[in-house]
Amino acid sequence: MKAITLHASPTPHRFLPAGPLRGRIRVPGDKSISHRSIMLGALAVGETRVTGLLEGEDVLATAAAMRAMGASVERQDDGTWSIHGTGVGTLLQPAGALDMGNSGTSTRLLMGLVASHPITATFTGDASLSRRPMGRVIEPLSQMGADISPSPGGTLPLMIRGLSPAVPITYRLPVASAQVKSAVLLAGLNTAGITTVIEPVPTRDHSERMLRGFGADLTVEEHGGERHIHLRGEASLRPQTITVPGDPSSAAFFAVAALLVPGSDLVIENVGLNPTRAALFTVLRQMGGSITELNPREVGGEPVADLHARHSPLTGVEVDPALAPAMIDEFPVLFVAASLAHGMTVTTGLEELRVKESDRLSTMAAALTAAGARITEQPDGLTIHGTGGDPLPGTPHAVATKLDHRIAMSMAVAGLVSQGGVEVDDTGPIATSFPTFRALLDSATGQA
Template structure:
């Protein structure tokens, strides 16, 4: 294991770019592979999760390579053009990659086996396989629906109508990708709106997709078997990655940073809205659009934060940001209440349980609920000093390393290598801003 220790720092300052948005990076590779011609992608997140998706799409027949200018070239095979992979697709730690590609291959007449690491192999897949079976696909694996799973795709897919029972952009997107190679119109109803990156990417590549509000949710229709047009696109910076330097600046006196080119999709801005309600000094500068997504530069300065009750209906727009919000809450005055986030129980780890344990070990008062937690801060530095178990969860690791920047005692995470899945430059970028994150004593540099 690669233990990392974060120690107190004076201030966080500078102008940075964070890696490209992970959700958009996955989708750019997939959709480029389904288009005819050459799609060129700039700013792709080159973390393990996205690289595994690139390798999987190559195994399915696309030609994908990176040039010396860090641009990715995707020569697609067109709708209906995928071919059976020679071996299993190893998705590593990526639930997004696994679930989206299960959807994609389910309407092709061949078999595909999906495998992953220990964390991914413990995560639920039935939420995806159940609707995909309605297209005609078959799934073979363990009774509890975890990886490894073999998908036997159908040679005669039928369009479906499906009410998504849980708020999950991955489930919705898996169905939409299955619909690409299905004749007719597939209809999806989500009672709680989730991230619309797939809808935006479908529009960008020319898929006939219509989104209509209904009963507080959304109805999405996809017309199958389109001819997709190759595109050039710039992936916006990932707001989930930006969240870590943002909170680092907010809790560290004297800090002033600017983060360029951050995606501000309305379905992804829940953390920034919440932090501003807590008193955060965050400005959105140079607002514009990239590949159908709203984008801006963020300026963030140290702020005194006050506790709030986070609206439960905001959870889908910030589900990945709850761990780092917990760190901000630990520095806020009063009790911050987070409910309606039961989805955290089935992420890379049980994020509610592990955050409660880690915060408590660092001397922070926290109360656990089935669907969230309440964190009480005094507006002062917490004690810190713990060795925190990450359970192969990259966001847990980064969150506690941010805590260590302003706690009385250094904070160590048991495995910093997991950060590679989403933010491979995290340590160097943070240290460049003034952080002090180093290998723990005895750990490899």
């Protein structure tokens, strides 16, 4: 899988001011749902067919790993993906290390799958992923019986020896993390008894929805404001036909650009609006952004609509930290929106952003400051004093994106609403989640 190796040669690009975003566009499929459809399809007996799969490097890393462990995962000529699984408990010993590229989701969720199978797997990744902490997943999976040997500091490269039968546990998440929750639930699939995850703060629930769709015995109860998720193990999963909705995290860049660039009137089709993912659009509306939902519907158990975004003057707000788990990946582009708003935007409770692909608080603060924004960085968030709608000056030199795809795309949006453009040091990592980003941006702004 050459596509998931580290980008050796940076590909810098200057994003220049552009005309309004108009017309109708469609963003690639949701990354979270794409990952899970491949993993669960590979554990179901029979053929799962997936349309709209995100074909970025992160998802291709998941596909390669499942092939290495015995599943058939193939792309058909019409773009449909066909996944033939042989059942829970049947994962095979991979012949070599599993290269996760830049994908933290692939790594943490696949660690969960391996943890309850009698196989040993070594996980490797690129320089960015190899700095990300895995301890929060190692802790519960070790309680279930997996033997995990990480590099110093709890990072990749990492070797995990699964245990079968594993031990069912009740695990209270110490921090809000859909990846940790999903890793424990996936380990529970091949574990006799009931595996329970207690979630003090709700996080994205794609795993729960999809596990039920594939036939797993999963129930969710509310106790004292907490979610108790129970999964009965030794599951028998049924193959599914899945249509992946558009990724709201990808739609976010275009929605914010349309709000900021004068004259914009853009429809983003087929966007997944799972309530555990869509809080950015709530915050943008609180700021005065004109974002309306057209043709709301349900596809595969997920709420979907077309988003109509129009240029709007924005006003700074204090973002409720309770919304953070439902928009954790969208804060970088929200910081761009806040930089051009009227007044001050305050964000708190965002410690999680310091352990993403990069430290997204410090990296975005530095990049936006270089572009002329007024940013104050706190330990758990940023305070942003907006320009009142005036364009940012732009950057004389390339800003550092730290191999982080969302930083690169967020600063591309900043370039559209600058006087002199914004240069990012490397656009290569964008391929991990949104390989068609630049082409779609050029199309929406009439530069294609």
